[in-house]
Amino acid sequence: MKQLILLLGMIAAVFLSGPRPAHAADTPPIIDDQGDFFSPPAVTDATRVMDYIQDRFKLAVRVVTFEHPPAGENVPTDARQKHDFYQNWIIHLARQRGNPGIIILIVSHPGHVEVGVASPLLAHAFTAHDRDALRDLLLKHFREHDFDHGLSDGVRLVAQRLDQNQQPGAAHFGQQPSTRPASRPDTRPAHNEDQGEEDFKVRR
Numbered sequence: 001m002k003q004l005i006l007l008l009g010m011i012a013a014v015f016l017s018g019p020r021p022a023h024a025a026d027t028p029p030i031i032d033d034q035g036d037f038f039s040p041p042a043v044t045d046a047t048r049v050m051d052y053i054q055d056r057f058k059l060a061v062r063v064v065t066f067e068h069p070p071a072g073e074n075v076p077t078d079a080r081q082k083h084d085f086y087q088n089w090i091i092h093l094a095r096q097r098g099n100p101g102i103i104i105l106i107v108s109h110p111g112h113v114e115v116g117v118a119s120p121l122l123a124h125a126f127t128a129h130d131r132d133a134l135r136d137l138l139l140k141h142f143r144e145h146d147f148d149h150g151l152s153d154g155v156r157l158v159a160q161r162l163d164q165n166q167q168p169g170a171a172h173f174g175q176q177p178s179t180r181p182a183s184r185p186d187t188r189p190a191h192n193e194d195q196g197e198e199d200f201k202v203r204r
Contacts, residue, residue: 028064028097031151035065035108042148049155057125057162060100061155064093067108075110090116102126102158104138111200113138130161142200 030050031043038046050061069075069089076082090105094116097103101121105114115135117126134157141150 028062030061031063033063033065035067035106037065037106037108037147038151039148042151046151046155049152049159053155053159053162056159059102059121059125059162060098061102061104061158062094062097062100063104063106063151063155064097065106065108069107075112086112086114087116090114104134104154106138106142108202111142111202113142113199125165126158126161127165130157130165133161134158139199145202 031038031046033043046063053059053061069085073085076085086105090103093105094100094103099118101118103116105116106112113135115131115138117128117131122128122131134154137157138150138154141147141153
């Protein structure tokens with residue numbers, strides 16, 4: 001009997017310590033730092049906050065960084081075309097990652113931050129004002145080359161604003177609100193056309 005119990009325990013240990021299913025390995029991390037902006041401790045800390053947001057508000061937040069725009073693509077110099085370029089890029093990234101409620105795109109060269117927010121969230125849970133505050137906070141830290149604190153403070157701002165606005169519930173990027181608010185919110189990703197070609201410069 002003792003041998004049977006021991007054998008069952010060993011089998012359970014093998015299953016528990018075994019590899020994750022193949023589809024889990026193919027899923028991009030919630031902080032996909034291809035641009036190598038953040039230290040491992042900063043990613044671990046921010047991930048805990050993002051997990052809290054997911055658990056409390058049923059809301060997925062994703063951060064994606066790149067060193068450059070996609071191969072063969074150049075950022076337009078015209079302000080409106082530049083806005084459309086980053087908007088289309090962040091929509092594409094959101095679709096690739098299951099349409100999270102909030103997605104943050106960060107690029108090294110040229111240095112740029114873009115924040116996309118699901119339309120239903122903009123009505124109350126995470127408004128255009130909250131979105132712009134997040135972008136401004138990230139840029140403030142990034143212009144000082146303090147990327148770790150930018151990430152940490154940024155995800156905490158998301159959690160704080162969601163908590164203040166008290167609007168839990170799943171929302172997805174690109175989803176339309178079930179009812180139109182009295183004044184239609186600005187659904188565009190945060191963008192200031194008065195900025196120069198680069199929002200921040202990276203010293204590498």
